[in-house]
Amino acid sequence: MVIIFQSKPSIIASAAVAGPLERKSVFYSYFDSVVEDERWHQTTNEQGNAKMIEEACQILLKKANLNNLDIDFFLAGDLVNQMTPTNFAAKEIAASFIGLFSACATSVSSVIIACLLTELGASKYAIAGASSQHNSTERQFRYPIYYGAQKPATAQWTVTAAGFTLIGKHNPKNPSIVAATVGKVVDYGQTNPFHMGAAMAPAAYDTITKHLEKRKQTIKDYDVIMTGDLGKIGLEILKRMFAETGATQEELNIFRDAGAEFYGEDKSFLAGASGAGCSASVYFSYILQQLKDGRYKRVLLVATGSLLSPLTFQQGETIPCTAHAIEVTME
Template sequence: MVIVFQTKPSILANGAVAGPLEKKSVFYSYFDSIVEDERWNQKTNEQGHSKMILEACEIVMKKADIKNTDVDYFLSGDLVNQMTPTNFAARDLAIPFIGLFSACATSISSIIVASLLTELGASQLSVAGASSQHNAIERQFRYPNYYGGQKPATAQWTVTAAGYALVGKHNPEYPSVVAATIGKVVDYGDTNPFHMGGAMAPAAFETITTHLKQRNQKFHDYDLIMTGDLGKIGLQILKTMFVQSGIKQDELQLLRDAGAEFYGEDQAFLAGASGAGCSAAVYYSYIIQQLKTGRFKRVLLCATGSLLSPLSFQQGESIPCTAHAIELTME
């Protein structure tokens, strides 16, 4: 489903924070803040996760020179059970809250909802984004951290990061959300939680193809098409799918993945980065900066999410996935 925003809501401010290991990220210089303690000096990983969300949102509001009482909605989610870190952050922010779960695609689904509220005139300002904290997420979806199990080369590293954006009425001086595609749930029967990129690639292919077709666009209409956290292997699978569909190899140079690039070529992170905070931190730092400076004029951001839970995995279920996309332009 493709939505075209007639009023072109704008991203008026952005903020991204990350943990200590994320100093190794190639996007490090674009982040607003790096903390030296994975737990943000809190007692638990989940409390640190919540603190990280608060810090990212406070950076957004400080940049826009507004207070929490000026914001109409807070739209966010994470990967912990019942999104408790986000819920507690919402409690402290004291902003009307809509919790969203699209797994790692929440970085985009939250912006879509914020843009819809703005388009309808129901919101003047909304803060939207997503986050992840390595220790809290890894122990839920993979082996417990203390188990010390060897991960295969297809596995990805959950980042500790949060990225948020302030969405408001159109302002030509800022990047604008001109269209969005809400993706379907796609399931190719993959059951391996250590190969998320392969599971999510078909969902990214479905959403990007739908967006381009319904918008009557081609790859070269964009300066960049970036997926969220397919990682190195998932990105290659996605490129293969596009080649098989008739897309030329030279056009695929425009296709990049935040997870594949996040830690550069450091093999310690295996197939790359993942987590709801991966795409959020890259999109709402590096990408926004490139739009503001004029390097990019039109980008398509497509975040992917694997919709499994610890229970569904234990019961032997396959991994249904989704992908949502937004088209950003800079006048």
């Protein structure tokens, strides 16, 4: 489903914070804050995740010269059971709260709902975004951290990061969201939780294709189409899918992926980065800055999510995936 936003809601402000290992990210200089403790000086990883969310939101509010009482809605999610870090952070933010789970696609699904609320006139200011914390996520979806299990080359590293935006009424001085595509669930039968790129690439292809068709656009209408988080392998699969439909090399070069680029060429991170906070921190820092600086005029941000759980994996189920897109422009 493609949605056209007639009022063109704007991204009034944004913030991205990250953990200590994320200093190795090629996007490090664009982050607003990097903490030296993975747990954010809290007792547990989950408490650290919540604190990270709170910090990102406070930085965002400070940039916008607003406070918590000015916020109508808080729309967010993470990867922990029942999204408890986000729930606890929402208690401190104290705005009307809608918790969202689209796995790593939450960075964009939250923005889409914020734009819908703005379009309806129900919201003046809404905070939208997502986060992930490495230790809590890895422990839940794969193995306990201290187990020291070896990962295959197709695996991706869950980042500790949070990215949030403040969505408000149209302002030509800020990047605006003119359209969005809410993706369907796509399942190509992948069962390997260490090969997320292969599972999610078809969902990204489906969403991008539908967005371009409905908008009567081509790949070249964008300065960049950035997915997240397919990783290095998933990005190549996505490019091959488009190449098979006739995309030229010039067009394929427009495709980028937050997970593939996050840690650069450091092979210790295998196929790249992942986690709901990966695309959120890249989109809501680096990409928005390129738009504000005039380097980009139009971008398509496509967040992908693997909708599995530890239980479905143990039951031998396949991995259903989705991808949501927002078209962001700078007038």
